[in-house]
Amino acid sequence: MNAVNPVTATQRQFISGNEAVAQAARDAGCRVAAAYPGTPSTEILEYVANYSDLYAEWSINEKVSLEVAIGASMSGSRALCAMKHVGLNVASDALMTQTLIGAVGGLVIVVADDVGLSSSQNEQDSRYWGRFAHLPVLEPSDAQEAYQLTRTAFDISEQFEVPVIVRLTTRICHVKGVVVAEPAVQHEVSGFQKDPTRFVMVPGNARHRIPKMLARDGILKDFAEQSELNRIDPGSDPRMGIVTSGAAYYHVKEAFPNAPVFKLGFSHPAPIERIRAFADSVETLVVVEEVEPLLETELKAAGIALKGKDLLPRIGELTPAVLRPELSSLIGIELKSASLIPTAEVFPRPPTMCVACPHLGIYYCLAHLRNTIISGDIGCYTLGAGHPWNALDTCISMGASLSMAVGLDKGRAPGDEKKNVIAVIGDSTFLHMGMQGMLDITYNNANVTVLLLDNRAVGMTGGQNAPSSGLNLRGEETCQVDFRKLCEALGVKPERITELNPYELPTLFKALRSETKVEGPSVIITNQPCVLTERYSQLPPLKVDLDKCTGCSNCLDVGCPAILVERRETVIKPNGREKELSFVKIDTAACTGCDLCTDTCAPDAIVPAINTNAINAVEVK
Amino acid sequence: MSESAVTNILVAGIGGQGVMTAADIIASTALAMGLDVKKTEVAGMAQRGGVVTSHVRFGEKVLSPSIPPGEAEILLAFEPAEALRWSSHLQPDAMAMVNTFAQEPPVVSIGLFDYPENPMADMARLPLSLYHYDAGHAAIELGDRRLVNSIMLGAIADHLPFPAEALLESLLQRFARKGEKLLQLNQQAFELGQSAFS
Ligand SMILES: Cc1ncc(C[n+]2csc(CCOP(=O)(O)OP(=O)(O)O)c2C)c(N)n1
Ligand code: SF4
Ligand code: SF4
């Protein structure tokens, strides 16, 4: 039962899709929200955390976050979990069985697809999960709809006792628009009612739930045919009618303002009969969907003639710039060339590690080690695959560095005995899905050196807290994982665990050399914080004494973006060969004085940048 | 509604320069003027020195949040090479406001790629109304690099379909609680941008 809470005033707000989802959850009376960070969904829980009246957590991984939400739903609370697209792969084990149980309190799974791959390892279409797990899928087209559909999702979830997927994409999550909220409601919690035939999914019970799930499919299909979330925008030009959903809807409206459009808000199960009628009212039907031809395949199977991925790309966003050239010919429009200003060739600006990042020293060393296979993982340290280090050989999925290292070790080719297998993983990734791989290494005695880069934060997604920070989502103190003890508990011999400061290059080199030499598992744990977090404290900056700089360019191998080339010179060495010298400078406004680069400079040309404050300090003495 | 009823502003720069904040201030001013507004943000990897752009679109009704290539009317560029990179996104005769303070990425610094020799000369050859100024050094002289943001906002203040004062007010609102000194500095920077880019 929903009681109207008169507190929230309606007003025009300018917020992102992520913030809109958070606010909708609160206004819908959601009591438990859980997520693991991941672009583009991260901000949802950060916004939820601003509302003190509901429980919100950073979970250990996406499977955990879904299970937290499932538990809350079973106790009759409205619950939400949020994740990026690949997160649902991790959570899918729970998802595929929870669908048999359904929802008690409204259970909403918000999943954000990175269409266009702005910051992900793949581009997958989460709408598949609706098909695979027999769940309804809602697709907002902007922030206002993200608000409305998230609220509606809770109602649908309870009405049909089904978890509901709200599918976002980067263009929804990270686009701000005008949002008008509706009055908040409070949701009464029914409490946990024991019901083993429904909640205990052993074969005998699950067998009886499957027909219920299939019946639910039919009911949801009827609902989709009736639902106002699916609507037609009539258009003046019936030569081309477009079926679309999500962010693509507004791209379609912009590109073809006169075309009739069938807009899906409740996109799975699809309202096939209504679309069939719509198809009959237009000359050519086109399906515009990001990114896989899902709806297209279903409509074709239902005997509806259409155009779709035969014309449109299967990857990336379907923006007006993509749609116009591909579809204009269908309505006989000749395109004027879109851009009259030519494209300029400009160097790339790839993302790189921050000034003074604690990972820099690690990659400086890894780049200088020979005979290594470096099994990588996902986090800021993945950037170690780029310039100037080129010291990461694999990256697939979270935690894979450790388990893959087992395979890289056990599957060595004859003659590769001397190669050292090194796995590099961050603290948050280790806790997300790396512990299992670690145990696999010790349990099976793999010859792997693990570099556990503990920067006390989830750096990649913006420095969120994790159990390694000792702080929770709201920044409150909580238990802090002790990685040394954890690794010991996972079977690493205490003498094979080294904890060190990653800014001390000689210590790092020594540890890496000796640990890779010994047979069997060993772990090197770094202990300095991400510079983007409050834990990090800055020191006075350094500069280069140009009189002493020999142009050897060693310090550039550190990869600190504060070190820049001042001037290049080509000299002829005594042996007659040419040598390129790079004389450097340090951007003192950016340098945080971490001191890492000084160890790479033989002539001691990197020195404190004496500023006025420092002079004053000396005078006071 | 006709397409021309929508104003398209492209804000471009690199991570950490305050591109998002500037775009946000423009957008919230348009909102305060009672317009429909959409603004994209590319977050995530942006903080690590990558390219950052934000599309700000406002008018009676805004549909797609992305400005189609060739349709941006104003470019607010925080870095000269970025201005050049995004110039093809502009419509002919668009206005480009460029901070000429160059920032080389590591891949250029170590010699893998070249920085364009004279990006402003390249831009001057294009059919644009080009205004440029070294807002970077000006900000440092004013006492804080981060003032670039306010200088650049000043740069476009007189070219928007609403009064410059409205934009200044949205800007100052952000600093309302941060003390009189910051407020004054930002106003000074804004006014500097207004005059230096004209
Ligand atoms: C399954 C999955 N969930 C979330 C993400 C998003 N993500 C990428 S790296 C990362 C964690 C990075 O943290 P950490 O391992 O501590 O390394 P750091 O970035 O701090 O160096 C996250 C959450 C992802 N790629 N895959
Ligand atoms: S965010 Fe933190 S961990 Fe990531 S590159 Fe920057 S300093 Fe390093
Ligand atoms: S390592 Fe020292 S000598 Fe070599 S380029 Fe850098 S500052 Fe100059």
Ligand code: SF4
């Ligand atoms: S001390 Fe060297 S490595 Fe550290 S921040 Fe300064 S320039 Fe970068």
